[in-house]
Amino acid sequence: MAIEAWLMDESNEDPRLPHRRNPNKSVSLDQLAEFGVLYWKLNPTIYENDEELAKIREDRGYNYMDLLDLCPEKVENYEQKLKNFYTEHIHQDEEIRYCLEGSGYFDVRDKDDRWIRILIKAGDLIILPAGIYHRFTLDPSNYVKLMRLFKGEPVWTAYNRPQEDNPARKEYIKGLTEKFGVPLATH
Ligand SMILES: CSCCC(=O)C(=O)O
Numbered sequence: 173m174a175i176e177a178w179l180m181d182e183s184n185e186d187p188r189l190p191h192r193r194n195p196n197k198s199v200s201l202d203q204l205a206e207f208g209v210l211y212w213k214l215n216p217t218i219y220e221n222d223e224e225l226a227k228i229r230e231d232r233g234y235n236y237m238d239l240l241d242l243c244p245e246k247v248e249n250y251e252q253k254l255k256n257f258y259t260e261h262i263h264q265d266e267e268i269r270y271c272l273e274g275s276g277y278f279d280v281r282d283k284d285d286r287w288i289r290i291l292i293k294a295g296d297l298i299i300l301p302a303g304i305y306h307r308f309t310l311d312p313s314n315y316v317k318l319m320r321l322f323k324g325e326p327v328w329t330a331y332n333r334p335q336e337d338n339p340a341r342k343e344y345i346k347g348l349t350e351k352f353g354v355p356l357a358t359h
């Protein structure tokens with residue numbers, strides 16, 4: 173099964189609920205790729221010895237790797253971290269996450285500034301481009317184990333919205349504008 177993504181509804185209910193529209197408006201891999209979100213399906217049970225993963229890491233220069241086991245026993249300041257993850261932000265580098273166990277939601281803004289919700293399950297590797305507004309939440313399963321990849325010394329700094337003067341944001345918007353040739357909602 174490929175990745176599953178959909179346009180979010182507008183309700184303010186618990187973020188961990190699916191927040192699908194009625195009827196559901198699904199978003200395809202091709203649509204995600206159009207605004208720079210990339211995806212691979214891998215076999216999470218062999219991650220320590222996976223040639224496909226090794227190839228992606230080599231091709232894209234991801235020499236850094238660590239594991240994030242997102243549960244209260246293993247993460248310092250668990251509640252605060254979750255809160256920060258769900259605060260809309262960008263980074264100056266790509267965000268690369270590979271789900272090894274559990275599940276969760278990455279929300280990204282599309283080119284029209286609407287939230288797209290992406291369900292991440294074991295085996296899903298996702299790359300968010302530098303400068304894209306996004307956030308993360310656990311789902312009702314309440315658990316995820318993620319591999320974090322990075323090119324060079326890792327920088328996890330999150331810049332909360334608004335970031336329209338941030339060079340990474342400007343670069344991202346420039347790419348979108350060249351592709352779609354339309355003014356974007358920016359604020
Ligand atoms: C739990 S990883 C995803 C959260 C996030 O956006 C980040 O770490 O910057």
Ligand SMILES: [Fe+2]
Nearest residue numbers: 263267306330
């Ligand atoms: Fe992030």
